[in-house]
Amino acid sequence: MRQGEISLAGLLALFSLYLMWKATDLPIGYIRGQGPGGGFWPFWLSLGMLLSCLVIAWNWWRGKTPASRSDEPLMDGFGWRTVVLVGGGVAAFVALISVVSMYGAIAIFLFYYLRFLGRHSWLLTLGLALILPIGLFFFFEGAMQISMPQGMTFTQPFFDVMYDIIY
């Protein structure tokens, strides 16, 4: 935990420096007749972020926070597995949207989560993985008239059938 806290503060300080540099694309000072420049607000706030990181590092050095006094690891095996399997599953869900459409990605994600992470029965898994995307299709495309991504062209026959039902 101790090493993690200072590493995170260092990363955030670097990000703050990047934001300060990026903010200088626009004027960061006061322009006579025009008021503060476009970079004024993000530049000074990024400086605030950087200064906060320096104080966080100072507190870490003095052992003021619980994390800075802890020698425990950041996460055990279960924690890392959770981040990889659940966080990775959500990332894969988003990646699949451009391939199999939003509704296809929902079905695959629910199947993966319910069957492999939740260890639920086939009936419940397949039931939810099929019914929820269809229900969401009618809610968003029919009732709310919000179009979701349709993925690659091979999904089109499915959408043609579904749109025939709505219209």
Added chain:
Amino acid sequence: MEILSFLADGVLLALLPINLFLIVIGVTVGLFIGAMPGLGSVNGVAILLPITFLVPPSSAIIFLAAIYYGAMYGGAISSVTLGIPGASTAVATTFDGRPLALKGRASLALVTAALASFVGGTVANIFFTLFAPLLASLALSFGPPEIFALMLLAFATFVGLGGDDIPKTVFSICFGLVLASVGFDTISGEPRLVLFDIPGFLRGIGFIVLAIGVYGIGEMLWTIEQTRGEITSMNPKMTVKGMVEDAREAARLGWRGTTIGSILGFFVGVLPAAGATPGSLMSYGVAKMMSRNPQDYGNGTPDGVAAPEAANNSASTGAMLPMLTLGIPGSPTTAILLGGMVIWGLTPGPRLFVDESEFVWGLIGSFYISNVAALVINLAFIPLFIWMLRMPFTILSPLIFVLSIVGGFAASHSMHDLWLIVIFGIGAFFMRKFDYPLAPAVLAIVLGPIAEPTLRQSLLLSSGDPTIFFTRPIAGPITVIAIVLILLPALKLFRRNRAVVHS
């Protein structure tokens, strides 16, 4: 007396069978739309606007106002049950609503939210009825320095929300404000902070993207990791008796927050460009500061649900005031309502109360009826929302992930934003591990787009002299209070540290 007679006519108009039917449908639709993460009153009002051309203008505005009301009640539902604020107005409801749900008291949180919303709405309706023209002229005296001072006051209350680690809270506030400035500089129109030169950042970063990332993904990952995925819901079955007991408890433990939220929310809501979000956030902060047990806030106190819920309902009624009397919309939803009024041939402004008195008083009357309808309909649906929480966590959690992603896309229509949601979620998980408070970042990204232009306009007005925030009669006291509130936690911490050193 004249006002009461107009109001009675307005209530009678709202009680006509067609209008009553539209109120019930509008409130129910609004409740469910508001409960969906990513969708808010603005979606409901925009989608159903064309339908209103089938009925007279007075019925049309009553229908749209009922959707607006229902959505305000609905926002609390996703905050409590899913832990995701469905709209910016319900961010503060998450702070105590979600901990109450995790303790098995979701029904108490939802009943408190419903009752506080009802009281907030009623108080606002009374203020609206009695003081509409007077308040409209007062709101006009709020220029950029006054609005910025108000934003400063809202940020000051955040410092108190972040706990003892002030540098991490300040980092979080600055981070949220910087994210809010990504996209285009609203004054010069030039691209700004297009991070890593990725074109998607030209669209800016919306509040909902950060909120869903932090609460929908990050908080869920954290909960699964902390509970080892074995979280079991303890929410009991809802009974009428249980609901009555919850109502009593809500009244006993939530009256202070309800009172603060109802009054403060209305006055912040009336101000052009402010609206329900700053109103609910400030009410939460003020209720915490005035509480005898501020340490309970954030751990699940009914007062922490009551204050923002009373305020967002009160403020949403207040936001109608500048729209009707001055023609200035205070929020995207009131902008659409304003558009609707123009299409129906009505001209919002000071003359509206004289020229179209039946329309205006019918609308005000419908506020009262919608408020009662929203309370009854909301309470009736609470058992359904509680039932959702009794699902095993291994079913509920993927549903929350799905709703987060779908809601995120519905709000922004951008794959770039979905990737940002994932990145913010994973980043929030690690920041949470090291006790970075993330609520202030979410609040800052909501208020940033109001704070920055008002600061720059104020400095332009004063030729760069920052004393403008201290010398104006309204801005001055607000700025001083904000500075005191910012310094207070630091002073308390300094004293505590000195006491520890001495002992």
